[in-house]
Amino acid sequence: MPGFEIFGDAEKKQVTDVLETGVLFRYGFEGTRNGHFKALEFEKKLCEITGSKYSHLCSSGTSSLITALAACGIGAGDEVIIPPFTFVATFEAVINAGAIPVFGEIDETLCLDPDKIEDVVTSKTRAVVPVHMCGSMARIDEIKTVCDKLGLVLLEDACQSLGASYQGKGLGTFGLAGCFSFDAVKTVTCGEGGGIITDSRKIYEKADQYADHGHDHSGGPDRGADDHPIIGSNYRISELNAAVGLAQLNKLDKILDIQRKNKSAIKDAMAELPEVSFRYIPDPKGDSATFLSFFLPTKERAEQIAENLSKNGVGSPYWYDNNWHYYRKWHHLREMKRSAKLGFELAGNLPDYKNLVLEASDNIMGKTISMQIMLSWTKQDIENRIKAIMKSFKG
C-alpha cells in the first residue's frame, strides 16, 4: 500500500507551490496564496475518484473517523459495532466519540461478517463500522442491508482501501459516510492525513465544522466573522500535507495498476500450492491489491509457514499475533488502561473486553497470513520472491 515508494518531482512541485506563498493554512489568506487551495483541490479529486458528492480532509484517518462519528450524531450511550481485525484506531475513534465499541465477528473476507451483526445488536446499537481491511472489501451490500433493516448508521472505515470498489461503486460510498487514511504507509500518503466522504450535505457540513472548532466557514475571508453552530475540535489538515497528497492522488491509477499486476504474479504462483486457499474477495475486480492474504489448513501450519517465510527473507504479517491489528494483543484496550476516566465508564456499562473471546474470528485469523504488495518490485524481485515462497512451503 505504499505511495511513498513513488515519491518524486510531482510531490516536490506541489509542496513548492505552497512554500512559495508561505500560506500553509487551508483557509483564508486569499490575497497571498497565489490561487493555491491544495486541500480543496484534493477534496474535489477524492470525490471524483470515489464517486461521492462531498469530501472533507482531516489531519489523519483517526480524526476523520472521530469527525465522521460526531457528524453522524454518534456519542454517549451509543454502541458501535466494529470488527476485531482492524488497526486500533477504529476502536479509539469510537471511544473518542464517547460511544462504546462492541465487537462483531469477521468472516473469510477478513472483514465484519454481515450474518453475525445481529448477534451483538442491543437496544443501544446506533452504528456499524465495517473496516475494509488490507485493500479489499467486506460483504458491504449485505452489511448495508442489515443496517437498513435495523435502522443503524453505516460508516465505512476504508482507511486501508483507497481506490477499491465493489461492483463498480467506490468503497466508502455505501453508508452515510466513509473514511480514508493518508498516513505514511497508505496507498496515497500526505505524510499524515485523512478524509471523509459522504453524499449527505448535512453530514458534510457537520464534519467540515467539527474538524475546525465549529467554524461554519460562512464569514468569507475574515475567519473571525464565521459563526459556530456546534462545538468542534482541530482536526484540520495543513496545505503542505494536502499538497503532497494531491500529487500522490494523481498517481492513483498507476499505483493500482502496478499493485494488481504484482499481486497477480504472486497469487498465480501460489495457486499451485495445494495447502493454500485465498481470502474471499466479493468483487476481485475492485480489489486495490495492497495485500495478498491466504489461509493454511491449520493454525499450527500457518505459524510454521509464517516462520519459514521470515527465515527465507519474505517475512509476512501473521496478524493473529500482531500487537496493533488484532484484538487479542490489545492489552491496553482490553484492560481499558487510560489517562482519565471515560464517560461511558462513569455510566457503569463498560463491556467485558478483558475476557472477550471471538471464536470465529480467532479461527480465521489463526490460519491467515498476508503479504504486502510493493510498487518497487522488479520482475527479478518477484521471481526471487516466488522462489523464496516455494522454499518456505517445503519445510
Ligand SMILES: Cc1ncc(COP(=O)(O)O)c(C=O)c1O
Ligand atoms: C483500518 C484503519 N483505520 C484507521 C486508521 C487510522 O489512520 P491514521 O493512521 O491516518 O490515523 C488506520 C491506519 O493505519 C487503519 O489501518
